[in-house]
Amino acid sequence: MAIYGDEALIAMTPELKTHLVERFALDEPLWQQLGAYFLALFQGELGYSYYYNASVLSVILGRLPWTLLLVGTSLVLSTVLGIVLGIESGWRRGSKTDRTMLAGLMSLNGFPDFFLGMLLLIAFGVTWGIFPLAGALTPYSGLSGLALLLDVLRHLFLPVAALTLAHLASGYLLTRNTMITVLKEPYMLTAKAKGLSQRVLKYRHAGRNSMLPVVTQTGIWIGRVVTGALFVELVFAYPGVGYLTYEALLARDYPIIQGVFLMVAISVLVANFLIDLSYPKLDPRVSYAY
């Protein structure tokens, strides 16, 4: 009964139970159970969730788009903003602007994402009522087309803001740090001596070379896309995979948790592969290593 747990069996119908026992060889030794799990996996079956009364795959796939939308949007926003702010701040290193930005963003870095989420929720949702409090859609509204899109965006705004603010600082700090070391390189002096404009110096010469660590970090974050928004999804009751994990955890719905773990493993591997592919594009020296 390995992954289902004893509490689960109470909630099951006898037919479902016999089916599951048979399908996953639950009355066989452990290694045969593993074999049965892999066999089922290759047939595209991840198991059956007794809490949601649906197949694990359909439950997870139903939640995945929301998480991808939420994490994807905030990842793009926080990375781009972080890089631009990092370049600007590093360029003006030591100046008053730089010091203010550094102190401000480092302070922001200390705010846990769920606290930022709660503050935004209370300010914009509860007090001023500008944005909806929970969920990803207005239930039973029967909206379609543009109205539906606007509804989705309205629900998306606060969670995305919370995640973006929470992750802005790490990209900024990395870019700024690298920027400072890059600006000391001799080729920067050469570029300046050639009479290049400040914009070109700042973005094409120094900025581009400061992006490598941020790309690595963003890649690691892509690997965490599935669970990265767990806290924020919880605060806003946003129906993503993170929230699903939490619900499944409380309900002891192990097949779901196992399925989520598989998704995590896949996304980590895919993300690392993508980072490796992008390195030579950003820094041609890297390709010599192969």
Added chain:
Amino acid sequence: MHIDLKKEIKESGPGKTGLIILLLMIAVALLAPILAPYDPYQQSIASLLPPSWQHWLGMNHVGQDIWSQLLYGARTSLLVGFGVGILSTLLGTIFGVSAALIGGLYEKVVMRIVDAFIVIPMVIIIILVAAYIRPSILTLILLLSLLSWQGGARIMRAQALSLKERGHVAAARSFGANHFYIAWRHIVPDLGPILLVDFIYSVRRAVFMEAGLAFLGITDPTVVSWGMMMRDALSFSYLNVWQWWLVPTGVALSLTIVGLTFIGHAAEPVIEPRLRGVEIA
């Protein structure tokens, strides 16, 4: 390693601020029984009271004094933070230095384990294990330490690799010193500042994770913790109690993490000396 960490932190504005915040929090944690006007666990029928002269931050849903809870919450946060900081720095040093000195298959195995842990999302593993075993403070410290020494080990190994090529280590080796003696007498003392930076970041991560887990409701429910207070406060967000319940708690937590971030950032030139002399002003 000719960088004076104390000087580095003192000369940086944020570093000083961070140090002051952290010392303040430590003082609050240590003096909580004296400073707290009430027993933070004492329940009463006076639930959800607004702030008054008797109860500075009002009462929570089961009639506990929020100000006293806030003070005691610092104890939980810092205990977990420093516990994990010490343990994971220790583990990181042991594995990092031993991998560098012993080398061979052992080094490969250790470093691949480290790589694996670094890419796995730590949050989900901790949540799963924590939900299963419902950790007490002690088990939580052990659990977080086991899952957070890997980053430090990588830096420690890199440093130890360069240190072990130095003349004095070769000299010690020629006198017949074993790995343990070399590590203890010649490598670890030179790792000093790096150990401190690793320690600070471990503390930061642990304070963060403890609050997060308590916010999810999967830590010891009998111990007051900031994460738990925020969780309780959020469920009453339709009332105005968040003003004196949620916000001060969240600010206390954030302030602690900000303090640690500031110190860590000021000490960072220890790991990356090229950053020196930038924000010192």
